[in-house]
Amino acid sequence: MSDIVISAKDLGLTFQTGDGPIHALKDVNLDVRQGDFVSFIGPSGCGKTTFLRVMADLEQPTAGTITVNGTSPEEARRARAYGYVFQAAGLYPWRTIGGNIRLPLEIMGYSRDEQARRTADVLELVELGGFEKKYPWQLSGGMQQRASIARALAFDADLLLMDEPFGALDEIVRDHLNEQLLKLWDRTGKTICFVTHSIPEAVYLSTRIVVMSPRPGRIADVIESPLPRERPLDIRDSREFIEIAHRVRDGLRAGHGDD
Numbered sequence: 001m002s003d004i005v006i007s008a009k010d011l012g013l014t015f016q017t018g019d020g021p022i023h024a025l026k027d028v029n030l031d032v033r034q035g036d037f038v039s040f041i042g043p044s045g046c047g048k049t050t051f052l053r054v055m056a057d058l059e060q061p062t063a064g065t066i067t068v069n070g071t072s073p074e075e076a077r078r079a080r081a082y083g084y085v086f087q088a089a090g091l092y093p094w095r096t097i098g099g100n101i102r103l104p105l106e107i108m109g110y111s112r113d114e115q116a117r118r119t120a121d122v123l124e125l126v127e128l129g130g131f132e133k134k135y136p137w138q139l140s141g142g143m144q145q146r147a148s149i150a151r152a153l154a155f156d157a158d159l160l161l162m163d164e165p166f167g168a169l170d171e172i173v174r175d176h177l178n179e180q181l182l183k184l185w186d187r188t189g190k191t192i193c194f195v196t197h198s199i200p201e202a203v204y205l206s207t208r209i210v211v212m213s214p215r216p217g218r219i220a221d222v223i224e225s226p227l228p229r230e231r232p233l234d235i236r237d238s239r240e241f242i243e244i245a246h247r248v249r250d251g252l253r254a255g256h257g258d259d
């Protein structure tokens with residue numbers, strides 16, 4: 001079996017707007033392999049979210065092709081092949097944390113026992129065991145974001161699509177969640193596509209970093225990380241880490257060159 005989870009070939013997406021066409025993605029070629037942690041980084045408007053949404057079948061490409069687990073994004077969505085984590089936690093305030101996580105499982109018709117088992121499992125995974133009966137407003141921003149990750153994990157899909165999940169959090173909370181996410185990735189072997197604006201976050205988390213440039217949204221560079229899987233936070237002071245961060249910054253600068 002192929003270990004390619006996502007394969008984009010000459011992918012393009014042009015939005016037709018009242019102000020004329022917007023080329024959100026153009027000539028995008030990328031393969032994401034099983035178990036990769038791929039970050040997408042680039043300036044605002046370079047098409048990161050659009051690319052993730054195409055993978056999730058939330059937008060339709062206007063050129064080229066894309067497959068998810070060897071099938072169309074639509075088939076992958078129907079097969080619940082991925083979990084999606086949005087920028088804001090987006091929890092329903094009138095439901096408990098457990099109730100929020102159970103909601104999609106209820107809609108899909110899982111038995112009550114199975115709902116309870118899965119909810120307890122994913123809450124443990126994100127270290128929120130014991131918070132099932134709390135309401136979102138009783139949790140900090142970082143804990144709410146962890147709960148939204150738990151909700152995305154509830155189907156136990158092998159692929160996680162994460163759109164800047166920690167962008168709104170302060171540095172210390174973000175560092176902690178980055179560490180936890182890496183551990184979760186290591187333990188579960190999931191494939192993760194992760195959108196971020198932060199160079200240190202991209203370098204710390206990823207096995208590959210995809211640098212994108214705007215107008216039209218293209219891939220400017222793909223960097224394979226030589227960092228080991230196990231990454232204590234102070235790896236960010238290492239020479240290797242700083243060298244990768246420089247290369248990402250150079251890629252971002254080059255993308256701005258013709259502005």
Ligand SMILES: Nc1ncnc2c1ncn2[C@@H]1O[C@H](COP(=O)(O)OP(=O)(O)OP(=O)(O)O)[C@@H](O)[C@H]1O
Nearest residue numbers: 015017022024042043044045046047048049050051
């Ligand atoms: N539904 C839409 N209709 C029209 N234009 C859109 C639509 N969605 C996105 N765009 C445009 O497509 C381009 C890419 O947007 P996208 O949100 O993918 O960028 P991004 O890199 O994720 O930006 P940010 O980092 O600010 O979230 C932008 O110019 C945006 O305005």
